[in-house]
Amino acid sequence: MQLIVVADGQVVPELPAVARSLASRDEPVEAVAFAGTGVPAGDVAGELGGYGVSRLHVVRHELLDEYGPEAWGSALATVIDWLGPAGVLASASHRDTEVLTHAAARAGLPLATNCVRLAGEEDGSGAWRLTRTRSGGVLLEDAELTAPVKLATVAAAVETPQVPLQPADCEVTESAVDVPPELARTRVAERVASETGLSLSTAPVVVSGGRGVGGAEGFVVLEELAERLGGVVGCSRVATNNGWRPHRDQVGLTGTKIAADLYIACGISGATQHWVGCMDSAAILAINTDPEAPMMQRATYAVEGDVHEVVPAVLAEIRRRADGAAGSGRSGVEEPAPAGSSRR
Ligand SMILES: Cc1cc2nc3c(=O)[nH]c(=O)nc-3n(C[C@H](O)[C@H](O)[C@H](O)COP(=O)(O)OP(=O)(O)OC[C@H]3O[C@@H](n4cnc5c(N)ncnc54)[C@H](O)[C@@H]3O)c2cc1C
Numbered sequence: 001m002q003l004i005v006v007a008d009g010q011v012v013p014e015l016p017a018v019a020r021s022l023a024s025r026d027e028p029v030e031a032v033a034f035a036g037t038g039v040p041a042g043d044v045a046g047e048l049g050g051y052g053v054s055r056l057h058v059v060r061h062e063l064l065d066e067y068g069p070e071a072w073g074s075a076l077a078t079v080i081d082w083l084g085p086a087g088v089l090a091s092a093s094h095r096d097t098e099v100l101t102h103a104a105a106r107a108g109l110p111l112a113t114n115c116v117r118l119a120g121e122e123d124g125s126g127a128w129r130l131t132r133t134r135s136g137g138v139l140l141e142d143a144e145l146t147a148p149v150k151l152a153t154v155a156a157a158v159e160t161p162q163v164p165l166q167p168a169d170c171e172v173t174e175s176a177v178d179v180p181p182e183l184a185r186t187r188v189a190e191r192v193a194s195e196t197g198l199s200l201s202t203a204p205v206v207v208s209g210g211r212g213v214g215g216a217e218g219f220v221v222l223e224e225l226a227e228r229l230g231g232v233v234g235c236s237r238v239a240t241n242n243g244w245r246p247h248r249d250q251v252g253l254t255g256t257k258i259a260a261d262l263y264i265a266c267g268i269s270g271a272t273q274h275w276v277g278c279m280d281s282a283a284i285l286a287i288n289t290d291p292e293a294p295m296m297q298r299a300t301y302a303v304e305g306d307v308h309e310v311v312p313a314v315l316a317e318i319r320r321r322a323d324g325a326a327g328s329g330r331s332g333v334e335e336p337a338p339a340g341s342s343r344r
Helices: 013-023 039-051 071-081 092-105 217-227 238-241 270-277 294-298 308-329
Strands: 002-006 029-034 055-060 085-092 111-120 128-134 140-144 150-152 171-176 205-209 233-236 264-268 283-288 303-306
Touching: 002 013, 002 039, 002 071, 002 092, 013 029, 013 085, 013 111, 013 150, 029 039, 029 071, 039 055, 039 171, 071 092, 085 092, 092 111, 092 150, 128 150, 171 233, 171 308, 205 217, 217 233, 217 294, 217 308, 233 238, 264 308, 283 294, 283 308, 294 303
Parallel strands: 002 029, 002 085, 029 055, 055 171, 085 150, 111 150, 205 233, 205 264, 264 283, 283 303
Antiparallel strands: 111 128, 128 140
């Protein structure tokens, strides 16, 4: 059996095709979901059936009603033990990866994350050949995964195998699992709705600050700049490590990967671990005193200068234009010049 994990109630369409391609002809593809995701099991089963998944195992325990990586990972390890699948697949989302990581550690099984290609070995050994991204996407690794039960997360950019998926009646089986109470270590304590409706991963503009901003108070002007440009504030890991910003604002390998229309990096050197988080942005503006900083070398636009002088000057100009526009009825922020037309 190949098992698909539906950790947050959403069926990722690529997963059934990858699972089917890894399964032998008569081997079923089944799925596991956690009660408490807020999505009715019948809806999930209906969708899975359309992709040829024949059974949905729903696991119940009061500690699974809210997301908790240790509890969900433990429940998944129990299900793997019950069902003994040959493979376990999930999406490469933060949540799915976290759940599979805990399950793999508990069950002592190997996990390959961020796979962009997955195929069974043709020698009948049951091993998987795979290609996966490492180091935030700057490295591709070819590997072979061998184990009685193999775990993998599948990246959104996975090569989807062209296999026929015969729609099936997906049966729902509900089971109670045992979850040790001490696994309630990480629990959802509060849900905070964003006032602007924008998040770091979806905002069109991200104004980020690093060590060069100098401290938490240095982000006040960045907040205003972000607000005036219709964006949000981000930061480097130095800023989160120093307690200047919460971790949810961190851009990078161990933060959020963004693809903004415009990324403004203020006092950020552009270390690889930061760069991989912002490199997919359409345009990058770097503000830095060091012209040799990697961020200055790679940015679409680079301003050599002190962030404490450059950002207030930019803000003053935006305010001046906004005031002028308020008088004339025009918008205060002009369209930027085409990328590359005025570098430095
Ligand atoms: C496993 C691992 C994961 C990591 N994950 C992440 C991650 O997700 N995100 C991340 O950001 N980092 C991450 N890092 C850390 C990363 O390697 C860098 O240490 C970090 O990004 C550096 O942050 P910074 O650019 O703010 O600081 P620095 O590298 O110290 O750079 C500060 C920059 O500010 C400039 N500057 C100083 N004063 C001014 C001024 N007044 N005006 C303008 N410019 C000024 C300097 O010239 C310099 O270029 C990770 C590291 C590891 C090992």
